[in-house]
Amino acid sequence: MPHASLSYVPVIADVLIGLLVLAFALLAFRDVARLRTGFSRAWAVGRITLAEAWNARIWAVPLLWFLICLILTFALVRSYGPGGEVRVDLTIFLRAQEILLLVYLGVLACLALPRERERRTLITTGSKPITRLELLLGKVMGLSAAALLMILVMMGATWGFMKVVDARIRHDAWVLYHLQKKNYDKMVRHLPPQAGLLYLARHGVLRAQNNITGRLRIAGYINYAVNPPIRALKGGSAETLYFEFPSLPATLRAPPLFVFHFGVRSFGKRRGPARIHVTLVQRSNPMNTEEKSLTLNAQGSAVWQPKKRFAFFSYVNPMTGRIYNPGPVVVKVASMTAGDYLFIANGRKPQDASCLAWNMDRTRTPGHTNFVAPKPDPIITGFKSNGKQEVVGPSYRHPGIPPEVASFEFRHLKRRQIPINKNGDFTVHLLVGVDKQMNEALPAKAQLLAYDVDNPQGRQRQVLRIDDKHITVVKLPASLLDGSSLVINLSSMIPGHWLKITPASVAIVRPPSPFILNLAKSELVVLCEVTLLIVIGVTAGTCLGWPVALLTTMVCYILGNIVAFVGKLSRQGGFGLLNYVQENRLKGVWYYQIGSLISAVMVKMLNMLVHLLPDFTRFDPLYFIVRSVNMPWTVAATDVFWTLACVLPTLALGYLLLRKQELA
Amino acid sequence: MVAQYSAIQTRQLTKVYPGFWKSQQVLALWQLNLQVLQGEIFGLLGPNGSGKTTTIKLLLGLINPTAGDALVMGQRAGDQNTRRRIGYLPEESYLYRFLNARQTLDFYARLFNMNRAQRRRAVDYYLDFVGLEPAVRGRRIGTYSKGQTRRVALAQALLNNPDLIIMDEPTSGLDPVGMLEIKGMIGRLKQAGKTVLLSSHQLADVEDVCDRLVILYRGQVELGGALADLLERREVFQLEARAVSPELQEKLIAVARGNGAQDIRTGRPRVRLEDLFKRLVDAKRQAEQPHV
Numbered sequence: 002m003p004h005a006s007l008s009y010v011p012v013i014a015d016v017l018i019g020l021l022v023l024a025f026a027l028l029a030f031r032d033v034a035r036l037r038t039g040f041s042r043a044w045a046v047g048r049i050t051l052a053e054a055w056n057a058r059i060w061a062v063p064l065l066w067f068l069i070c071l072i073l074t075f076a077l078v079r080s081y082g083p084g085g086e087v088r089v090d091l092t093i094f095l096r097a098q099e100i101l102l103l104v105y106l107g108v109l110a111c112l113a114l115p116r117e118r119e120r121r122t123l124i125t126t127g128s129k130p131i132t133r134l135e136l137l138l139g140k141v142m143g144l145s146a147a148a149l150l151m152i153l154v155m156m157g158a159t160w161g162f163m164k165v166v167d168a169r170i171r172h173d174a175w176v177l178y179h180l181q182k183k184n185y186d187k188m189v190r191h192l193p194p195q196a197g198l199l200y201l202a203r204h205g206v207l208r209a210q211n212n213i214t215g216r217l218r219i220a221g222y223i224n225y226a227v228n229p230p231i232r233a234l235k236g237g238s239a240e241t242l243y244f245e246f247p248s249l250p251a252t253l254r255a256p257p258l259f260v261f262h263f264g265v266r267s268f269g270k271r272r273g274p275a276r277i278h279v280t281l282v283q284r285s286n287p288m289n290t291e292e293k294s295l296t297l298n299a300q301g302s303a304v305w306q307p308k309k310r311f312a313f314f315s316y317v318n319p320m321t322g323r324i325y326n327p328g329p330v331v332v333k334v335a336s337m338t339a340g341d342y343l344f345i346a347n348g349r350k351p352q353d354a355s356c357l358a359w360n361m362d363r364t365r366t367p368g369h370t371n372f373v374a375p376k377p378d379p380i381i382t383g384f385k386s387n388g389k390q391e392v393v394g395p396s397y398r399h400p401g402i403p404p405e406v407a408s409f410e411f412r413h414l415k416r417r418q419i420p421i422n423k424n425g426d427f428t429v430h431l432l433v434g435v436d437k438q439m440n441e442a443l444p445a446k447a448q449l450l451a452y453d454v455d456n457p458q459g460r461q462r463q464v465l466r467i468d469d470k471h472i473t474v475v476k477l478p479a480s481l482l483d484g485s486s487l488v489i490n491l492s493s494m495i496p497g498h499w500l501k502i503t504p505a506s507v508a509i510v511r512p513p514s515p516f517i518l519n520l521a522k523s524e525l526v527v528l529c530e531v532t533l534l535i536v537i538g539v540t541a542g543t544c545l546g547w548p549v550a551l552l553t554t555m556v557c558y559i560l561g562n563i564v565a566f567v568g569k570l571s572r573q574g575g576f577g578l579l580n581y582v583q584e585n586r587l588k589g590v591w592y593y594q595i596g597s598l599i600s601a602v603m604v605k606m607l608n609m610l611v612h613l614l615p616d617f618t619r620f621d622p623l624y625f626i627v628r629s630v631n632m633p634w635t636v637a638a639t640d641v642f643w644t645l646a647c648v649l650p651t652l653a654l655g656y657l658l659l660r661k662q663e664l665a
Numbered sequence: 666m667v668a669q670y671s672a673i674q675t676r677q678l679t680k681v682y683p684g685f686w687k688s689q690q691v692l693a694l695w696q697l698n699l700q701v702l703q704g705e706i707f708g709l710l711g712p713n714g715s716g717k718t719t720t721i722k723l724l725l726g727l728i729n730p731t732a733g734d735a736l737v738m739g740q741r742a743g744d745q746n747t748r749r750r751i752g753y754l755p756e757e758s759y760l761y762r763f764l765n766a767r768q769t770l771d772f773y774a775r776l777f778n779m780n781r782a783q784r785r786r787a788v789d790y791y792l793d794f795v796g797l798e799p800a801v802r803g804r805r806i807g808t809y810s811k812g813q814t815r816r817v818a819l820a821q822a823l824l825n826n827p828d829l830i831i832m833d834e835p836t837s838g839l840d841p842v843g844m845l846e847i848k849g850m851i852g853r854l855k856q857a858g859k860t861v862l863l864s865s866h867q868l869a870d871v872e873d874v875c876d877r878l879v880i881l882y883r884g885q886v887e888l889g890g891a892l893a894d895l896l897e898r899r900e901v902f903q904l905e906a907r908a909v910s911p912e913l914q915e916k917l918i919a920v921a922r923g924n925g926a927q928d929i930r931t932g933r934p935r936v937r938l939e940d941l942f943k944r945l946v947d948a949k950r951q952a953e954q955p956h957v
């Protein structure tokens with residue numbers, strides 16, 4: 002079923018919200034005008050709310066939080082390596098804070114007005130010259146102030162704790178470095194001491210980096226110096242190539258033919274024809290797959306027609322006239338023969354793509370393009386483990402075959418933003434994990450190849466010793482920054498050593514920001530999130546009893562956390578698994594029709610609701626700080642702005658509900 | 666004498682509390698027409714459930730009328746600006762239990778946009794005025810006795826030096842001394858030119874202080890007018906004197922009967938228990954504080 006028809010939902014939602022704000026503007030202008038003197042009245046209410054929270058032993062919450070965090074950190078943190086430890090500690094401290102504040106202040110917000118109504122204190126307060134708007138604002142202000150106080154206390158505690166952890170890590174690194182150095186000097190140890198340890202001891206782990214990261218691509222071979230860049234899939238590796246088709250049209254008579262075409266180049270002795278393994282996957286339902294091994298002919302081409310006729314393709318049902326559309330489909334390709342490199346067409350000209358879906362039926366229909374091309378520049382991923390990708394080193398079995406490459410492309414570099422030392426060098430940090438399957442005793446070595454795409458001749462090659470999860474500092478000449486983009490390729494040089502790579506593994510160094518400032522920005526995001534929930538809670542409390550208000554707020558929060566998911570559901574054609582229903586057979590059955598009608602209405606309603614509710618997934622206090630990356634001010638400011646944009650309509654709703662309400 | 670404006674005026678004021686079914690609806694007030702003049706003390710009398718509290722809440726805009734309307738100080742009931750000039754003592758003292766007396770009054774003073782100095786002065790002044798012992802002023806209201814809470818509620822009603830004071834059952838929960846004090850206070854408010862609307866089912870309260878009153882029954886006015894007119898029994902004559910010997914009594918009765926008086930009754934007047942109690946407590950207090 003096409004859900005393009007749902008595209009009006011966000012528009013209706015926005016119109017509804019707009020009407021709400023308009024109604025507020027029309028009805029509340031007197032009360033808003035009174036706010037000039039009203040903020041002190043609102044704050045009086047806020048103080049009372051704060052006093053009540055204090056009376057409800059709000060000060061115990063940070064204590065409880067600290068205790069929980071201590072227990073969790075000591076229970077969960079094993080030796081992750083220094084960066085990992087800090088990441089886990091920060092995650093625990095900030096996440097626990099967020100959850101605790103959301104729960105506690107959410108409950109207080111839902112109780113705020115209902116409890117005053119139950120205790121009838123609203124009668125006395127309501128007889129004073131205070132408007133309903135001030136009452137509402139007062140409650141929100143009081144609870145937000147409570148949140149702010151708690152956050153300040155917890156931020157201080159987090160900072161203190163992290164400082165202690167940092168001091169310990171630095172001390173350990175220092176001791177270990179000097180031990181290694183002593184042993185090396187006495188020739189007990191044949192490896193020089195790890196420079197990464199010294200860096201750690203000097204700089205610690207509490208950093209808020211402003212480093213520049215590039216775009217990571219992994220391939221058997223990459224050359225950006227040619228435009229467009231050339232990439233190749235390495236045979237016999239864990240590399241997978243993804244062709245993504247937004248939709249695959251078919252006719253009832255014939256599903257499309259996939260035609261593959263690669264440039265094949267072989268290293269070493271050829272044992273047979275090149276083979277590829279292809280897998281067809283429905284995006285919205287990864288369980289729906291079909292796979293096949295294909296042999297490439299001498300020209301590097303192969304043809305495949307999948308068997309499952311309608312599981313992946315959209316078509317018009319001639320009986321009902323309705324369109325069946327299973328959504329985006331992905332074709333995964335792996336090269337099976339070691340020693341073969343499959344060169345990939347970048348596909349910027351559709352007809353050149355390495356994978357095309359031909360519709361044989363439509364070739365005979367005039368006016369139709371007869372093939373569908375995937376999105377250009379298909380992605381290649383390396384071996385994946387724990388969210389990282391790994392690139393394999395050279396192999397003893399296939400000598401002469403170059404190792405896999407992790408390529409980082411830095412575009413649009415602004416030279417004046419990158420500090421350059423007096424030798425005319427800029428600094429790059431490598432933070433790479435090492436996975437040794439063989440040659441465990443050897444230190445890991447990586448080859449770094451840096452070039453400016455406009456001047457590939459001036460490339461820099463360095464062989465570096467890599468310490469697992471420790472920073473390796475690399476100096477590169479500033480002349481590399483002159484061109485339109487800088488490429489840094491990294492590959493492992495020792496057979497059996499895999500390098501674990503993340504997109505942040507290679508970074509151009511810029512001066513860091515203070516950690517405490519970064520922490521403060523994270524806390525600001527928490528405050529925004531909590532404030533939004535407070536406003537929702539107080540608004541729910543204007544017209545509901547506290548249990549129902551609590552439920553409503555909870556539902557708002559949960560739905561607000563799955564906004565993207567619900568949006569995707571309706572865009573990709575409902576619950577993927579339900580797509581298997583054979584419409585033809587069931588079409589005439591009345592209960593199927595009723596069921597599908599109900600489900601359609603439900604999807605629409607859910608979609609509507611979700612568009613009316615604020616998106617809580619926007620608030621991510623952890624993303625930057627656990628990566629030791631400084632949160633840009635624009636991100637913090639966007640979060641604040643977004644909070645205000647959600648708070649205003651919610652407050653408007655609360656005001657409209659409270660405006661004529663009887664307080665006694 | 667200055668011309669008297671009406672401080673409160675209602676027209677056909679009606680309140681029906683909604684219910685889920687029609688049978689659950691409550692007709693609390695039916696077409697009330699009320700006029701309270703400036704500077705007078707007006708009593709709203711009636712048995713429990715007759716609609717006194719409902720009337721007062723309507724006048725404050727705490728609830729919305731089903732029909733009719735009410736003007737308070739020339740503005741619609743519930744107007745934010747008029748509330749600055751109104752003091753309200755609720756039927757029961759609905760105060761924050763976790764605050765002490767000072768904090769409570771400070772909060773309400775803030776709602777009147779008083780500055781810090783004004784607040785401190787007003788809080789202390791009115792706590793003295795209502796006679797709350799200084800020892801309890803720093804304690805949470807949750808720990809107060811009913812009478813002490815009532816005093817804080819009263820202070821809260823007077824805090825903004827209002828022109829119109831609306832008191833719902835002002836004497837409930839107070840000891841007889843407290844009651845007398847309140848009555849004295851109301852008298853002083855009248856002298857200061859304030860308008861007071863008070864509701865009660867304790868007739869003694871009303872009788873002593875009110876200028877005019879209405880009696881409500883089931884939401885409707887049964888009787889209304891000036892107290893003096895309502896209570897005066899014009900057809901009866903009463904004589905009170907000291908040192909009357911039994912002979913003189915006989916003579917007086919004989920004279921009265923001989924001149925056509927009917928339904929003659931004689932007896933000894935009694936002091937009211939209230940006065941007796943007050944005299945007793947006052948004597949005790951004098952003894953406790955010899956230096957005063």
Ligand SMILES: Nc1ncnc2c1ncn2[C@@H]1O[C@H](COP(=O)(O)OP(=O)(O)O)[C@@H](O)[C@H]1O
Binds near residue numbers: 683715
């Ligand atoms: N919130 C309410 N909902 C329904 N009925 C009410 C409500 N408040 C008062 N009543 C009814 O309205 C009538 C008048 O009540 P009230 O004004 O409180 O009487 P009074 O103050 O004279 O004792 C009573 O019958 C009472 O039960």
Ligand SMILES: [Mg+2]
Binds near residue numbers: 718756
């Ligand atoms: Mg009452």
